[in-house]
Amino acid sequence: MYTERNSSNNSTASCTFNVSLFLRYAGTSVVVFGLLGNFLSILVFSRKTLRSRSCSIYFLALSVSDVHVLLGYTIETLLSYGFNIQLLSYPLMCKLIIFLIYASTDISNYLLTLAAIDRCILVSNYSVRFRFCRKSTAKLTVLIVVLVFSLINSHILIGFHVDETGSCLLMNTTYSSFYTNYYDSYIDIIKTVLLPFLIIFICNIFIIIKYTRRIHFSMAKISSKRKSRRRREKDRQLTWFLLSTSILFILLSLPSEINDFIRPHLSSNFQNIYSCQILTCATMLILIHQINHASHFYVYTLTGPIFRKEFQRLICLSPKQPRKKDFLIHLQQPSLTLNVSPQYDLDIHQVNNSHIPHSSNSSAYVSF
Template identity: 25%
Template sequence: MSFIDIRLNQINKAILPIIIVISLISFVFGAIGLILNLFVFTRASLRREPCSLYFFSSTLFNLFVILVVIPVRIVSEGYSIDIGNYNLTICEIEFFAFYVARTIPCWLIVLACVDRYVNSSIKARIRQISSYKTARLAIGITIITIIILHIHMPVYYEISYMSDQFGNITPACFGQKGIYRTFIAFWAMVSYSLCPSFLMLFFGFLTLKNLHQHRQVLPRTTQINQTTRRVNIQLSRMLAAQVLVIVIATLPFSIYRLYASFTVSLPKSTLRIAEENLAFKIANVFTYFAHSTSSYLYTLTGTVFRKELFKIIRLLWYPNQTMVTTTGLKMQQMSILPSNRQITVANNNGT
């Protein structure tokens, strides 16, 4: 057996364990963390915050990625079982839904960055833009816009026959050959990774600039405003951590798609095809961390999130203790209130 054959065999054997391990880690920890996100961002202390609504909405789409996209991709890429490779309708719907579901959370985080920038402005008129009503409207417009901008995928996707890592000709769901395949590679890079990442970093920089102006211009405010400002700073830290992970996790995938579109017409050896296939699948499963790690990033960087999370865990772990505490508080409040007999005696003494 030649060196090339040995190398080819090693690469092909490495693909399945890598996909399974990384995908399962993202699936298990992502599902737990995202469900906790839903509980935390509906707590009273965070419920009415516009930034929390962006986080909450992003969590819903990330749950779709974790609970639907990852299992399908494990079966498809790990075991080469994908109905979409043989049925055109499923091919078009699958890629359209998966692209949209993975793109929307990134843009919702962009909106959260914009909200932090607006909220940190020293001008009251600009700060008023940051509101729960504005957040709901922005989320709806963003979701509809992304769906419309991806509507070309069901039209131009097709089943193509390509060489796999073993050199066999197999069907696969891809964009039409030629200009569109190059376009979809650019589109994936711009819409999913490059443009959202740039905007996140851009508005993050502007937010830091606003916070610096706050320290120089605004005097110390009331305790209530200080508490609100502290919550806003915590949300900004949580957002910064999320942005960093999204940038790191999505850029390799987009870079590979761009590379693949430029080299699609080049003749390639079986070894090169296997190496590129391994690189693509690693970059693809690595993007799952952009959708599965938010809860853990928020816990590490946000005190307000961490406190609410511990309250929920305590409530789930010691439900009886919580009931006893609540009952005790009610009894204490009732004992403080004067009875009708006490009120009558006090009135008689007064007369």
Template identity: 25%
Template sequence: MMASNIDVVNSWNAATTLLNRYFSISIFFFGIVGNILNILVLSQRNLRSNSCAFLFLMSSVANLVAIFSGLFTRTTSGWTADLTNTITWLCQIRTFVVFASRTVAYCLVALATVDRYLSSCTNVRRRQMSSLKNTRQGTILILIFSCLLYVQMFYCYEANLLDAPLRCYGKTIACRLITDLTYVFFANIIPLIVMLCFGLLTIINITQTKHRVNHIDLSHSSDVIRHSQRHLKKIDHYLLIMLSVQVALFALFTLPQNIQKFVALAEINQPKSKLDTAIENFIFNFFLLFAYLANGMTFYINTLFGGSVFRNELMKLVRGKCR
């Protein structure tokens, strides 16, 4: 290899190191602070009994676990040794927790979208399905399912690998294929499809409900009807914005990593130069970290687009802590 190529390879490797050191720190604190605040706000009395709020609360807990387990060692690896890169059982446990917790978090948000749809239905039986009891049962099922989904990690993942994007990675091509496809479909694509479908169905339900309200005879209880119309319009407005922002950002933060995984799997048997490998490692690490933004964005979305309900609870929490 020519000296110039060696310098370029070293530059890409150095860029990857800096990316893991500083970008991961930003995401780590961004996500930790956001999820802790989200948990505190959603634990308030006015919100914790709501089935949808409960799902967002549990999703925030899962996001907190995912960010801490996935990024803590990355943020400290620039200054101390990352033991998950050298000790296989630590590598396996960390990877299992990261993948399972992220899957739990995304599936709970998808389940929250289903809950919103059920609560907006005019059918009484469907509305009754939107309950705290059912969401708790759904949370337990998702947790069990997500854990079973990644049991193979304890066989597939190994530390001290040199021919992989990460030192702690799948030890065979078959392991990488199974793990990547499982994560892409069950943690990203399927939850995203559920969010889109039930989000649109929820908006349709709200629109139909609003249409029926508009056809009620206003000669009776006109003040009540006008208040109801304003309330429905406000809910419809915030719901549309929150759904759009959540789904758009979820897709923005997770789909690039999924595309990168598919491309990497398609080229897995192709011979590559050291420069190609260095560039691919940088891209892999960038999209890996970029996807973690999806685990830390919920609080900021709720604060910016959640209307007065979430912000009022946040202000109550702040005032209560300041006393």
């Protein structure tokens, strides 16, 4: 990926399409709105109303991982090609940023996969949902995913270096051949896109079938507890979050991965002739891929009334409603109302004066 892009950077001056200008405006807009949306998603999913569900833990971790994806994209692509700021010319940044891009992208995709599995188990009738669909299980699973994919992509930390020209390139010919012909062409596509795609697709089909069968049964249950209805409503909306984000993942991630698979198989002569078009295509497809990580907050806001309500409470647009328990306690507290007239106060004062001796150093105060 990076060798072709670095080598084609020299021919951008002859391109009719200004890649730098495109990234400077379109790329900056995606990053700014994406970072803002993900930070807001973190705040909303951290609220008590939503963080009680196991699926919300996955969406919370997904927002954190998407922030890292966008930060890696900003340093590796936006600053380098849009603003000509070469932070990857430093050896440590070269290794860490490319590792961050690969690891965080894998983590985001598999967190979405875990959310699909969580929803799939929840709508099933098996007892395993009581063990898997829990907050503690979700937190442990998120930690395992982060550790596993950090280890899987750790070879990047030793496989990249900065050459004499200041370009971040592959270390040697052996690793370069493995990375270009196998890892970036087959292994990365299978583990990053195809495997999550298949799992998410199967889980979504199962969820849709289950919900379709339960429509009439759910509508027939008129009398049910309010707390149970709220719990089912949260689960239903979290499922819609999953379905919408899964569709975005499939539509926005596949084109970039297909391009990464095809490009290494192009002949050297073809790449030299059409280097400008190849770079332009790769830049646009990578930006489309980043939209997947930048748009989740806006999808949640459009598809989830509960998410919108919590977001409104977060920004103080909706006043906090008193809890039912506090309202009942307030009603049960006795209230005392005193209506003291001036004549009644005078009579009391006279009666007190008839029984209590006067003293020049004592004073009585009655406050109501």
